[in-house]
Amino acid sequence: MRKHPWLVLGGVLAVVFLLGLAIAVAANALSNQTDDLWAKISTAGVGVALTTVAGAIAAGGLKFLDEKRSRDQERRRLFHDVVAAYNQVKACRRGMEALGLVGSGVPSPRSGTNLRAEEVKELRSIMSRLDDAQLRFEALKREVHQSDLFRNKIDVEQELKLVEDYINKVALSNWQKCGKSVWENEPADVLQNLGLQEFHRFFEWNISKRLDHLTELLQAELFGGRR
Structure with missing residues (x-):
């Protein structure tokens, strides 16, 4: 019953509707005049039946619109959260490029020098933001799994x-x-163990294309197709 509240409500309304019609038919059979008590009861029975149907249609329509509006708001909110997380990941990638750690012209992190304090600070900030974006994607995945949006x-x-x-x-x-090895004055060779160049090299295929496809899926749900 909890899974199908509309069936229960529909059953109750059907009973009330049929009861109203039954009263109207019975009272009409007992009526001898158009304005006697039985005639009035018959009219009242018809009114109950029609009012029940009209009320049910109106209530059902309002409930449907309210649920659809709420559902659309949740889907738009999730869509915007996906875009925000995606933009954060792209910003992290650009930050790595700005530090000279990744890029088409960077076969590997530089060697023979030590890390400067500002480089370490910026890299740690980038990785912290990337970690935050990954957790957001994980939370969104869990939300989609647990909902029927x-x-x-x-x-x-x-x-x-x-x-x-x-x-x-x-x-x-x-x-x-x-x-834990990435600190000021440490040899820059420690950066080779981070796999950032690999992350950059396959970024388009494993993140950009995936999220482009995801965007198309969400747009189709929200707007009926790609815009």
């Missing part, structure tokens, strides 16, 4: 999982193991 729920959840797995396994797991 999307018709393509499995596809949406899968894309979120692939993105957060890539961030976690390629960048953050290495940082967790080797980040």
Whole structure:
């Protein structure tokens, strides 16, 4: 019964409707005049039946619109959260490029020099923001899994999982193991263990393309197609 409240409500309304009609028919059979008591009861029975139907339709329509509006708001909020997390990951990638740690012209982190204090500070800030973005993707994946907001729920959840797995396994797991070696005046060679160049090299395929597809899925749910 908890899973099908509309069936219970529909059953109750049907009983009231039929009861109203039964009263109207019975009273009409007993009526001898158009304005006697039985005629009035018959009219009242018809009124009860019609009012029940009209009220049910109106209440059902309002409830449907309210639930749809609430559902759309939740889906838009999740869509915006996905875009915000994606932008944060892209900002982290650009920060790595600005430090000269990754890029098409960077085969590997520089060697033969020591890390400067400002480099260490910026890299730690970048990795902290990347960790925050990964946790946001993980939370969004869990939210999609536990809700029924999307018709393509499995596809949406899968894309979120692939993105957060890539961030976690390629960048953050290495940082967790080797980040303790990244400090001021340490040899820059320690950066080679972080896997940041690999993270950058396959970024387009494992993050950008995944999130482009996810964006199309969410837009189709919200707006009926890609815009």
